[in-house]
Structures are given as structure tokens and as C-alpha cells.
Amino acid sequence: MSEILKPATDAATKAAETKPRPAKPAPAATGQKAQSTKAPSTKERGAAAEALALAFLQRQGLRLLVRNFRTPGRGGGEIDLILRERDGTLVFVEVRQRRQRSHGGAAASVSALKQRRLLFAARHYLLRWAQLPPCRFDVVAVQGEGEALEIEWLRAAFNADGL
Numbered sequence: 001m002s003e004i005l006k007p008a009t010d011a012a013t014k015a016a017e018t019k020p021r022p023a024k025p026a027p028a029a030t031g032q033k034a035q036s037t038k039a040p041s042t043k044e045r046g047a048a049a050e051a052l053a054l055a056f057l058q059r060q061g062l063r064l065l066v067r068n069f070r071t072p073g074r075g076g077g078e079i080d081l082i083l084r085e086r087d088g089t090l091v092f093v094e095v096r097q098r099r100q101r102s103h104g105g106a107a108a109s110v111s112a113l114k115q116r117r118l119l120f121a122a123r124h125y126l127l128r129w130a131q132l133p134p135c136r137f138d139v140v141a142v143q144g145e146g147e148a149l150e151i152e153w154l155r156a157a158f159n160a161d162g163l
Contacts, residue, residue, distance in 0.1 A: 053151065062091060063084045076117070093140055094137070094157075096139060096141050098141070137160050138154060138157055140152070
């Protein structure tokens with residue numbers, strides 16, 4: 001069987017005949033420096049805060065075991081940092097970042113729901129341990145920007161009864 005070819009419609013013909021617009025010249029071609037006016041995303045600011053918190057805690061003598069531990073499946077939890085104190089205590093750390101102290105600041109943003117998710121994730125992580133070490137839940141609050149950046153370490157920020 002042969003195919004019947006239909007003539008192109010006017011709209012299709014016009015679309016095929018339109019020429020692409022010329023691209024704007026790159027900043028280097030015009031002698032200008034490329035400037036990034038795009039502010040860092042929330043995810044990028046969070047990753048930077050985690051890196052600052054980790055460096056801070058390592059200077060305090062803690063040793064990193066796991067970064068961004070996630071439980072499998074939907075609805076689980078994530079622990080930003082799992083570290084170990086010199087005395088063997090496992091420290092589960094939630095890092096919170098805020099540019100401003102409004103609404104109680106970064107540490108106040110760890111809700112009861114978030115605490116339950118952290119406990120769930122910690123229980124899941126501890127399944128791999130034959131003997132349970134002492135555990136603690138800390139919050140590291142990174143607040144401000146640039147020169148006004150503050151790091152606040154809240155040890156035993158919430159109770160982990162029943163862990």
C-alpha cells in the first residue's frame with residue numbers, strides 16, 4: 001500500500017520557514033565578566049550548613065560515621081550527620097539553617113514530627129549494631145549570613161526515651 005502525502009498546511013509551512021532568533025553574545029565576547037545574580041537554593045544553603053556543622057563538630061573531637069543517612073522507603077526519616085564521641089556515644093545530629101532568627105531561629109524549627117522521624121531513622125540505623133552504644137540527639141543551628149554567621153550546638157536537644 002502506498003501512503004498518501006498531504007500538502008503541508010500554512011501553519012506548518014510558516015513554522016518550518018521561521019528562523020531561530022540569534023543568541024545573545026556571551027559575556028566574554030562582549031568584554032563583560034559573567035556575574036551570577038542567582039541566589040543559592042535552599043538545598044545548596046542546607047548543604048553548606050551541613051558542611052559547616054560537620055567541620056565544627058570535628059574540631060570538637062567528634063568523628064564522622066555517616067552523612068545523610070536515609071531510611072529506605074517512603075515516609076522514613078533522614079539523619080544529617082551521625083558521629084561518635086571519644087567516649088563511644090553515638091551522636092545523631094540534625095542541622096538546621098536559617099538566615100534570620102525570626103520565629104525562634106533554626107533550633108526551634110525541629111518539630112515533634114521531625115523528632116519522631118529522627119528517632120525512627122536512628123532505630124533503623126542501630127539495627128546494624130550488635131551492642132547498642134549510648135546515644136544522643138543534638139541539633140546544630142546555623143544562623144545568619146556572611147560575617148554574621150553563628151553556629152549553635154545544642155547537645156541532647158531532645159529526649160530519646162524508648163530508643
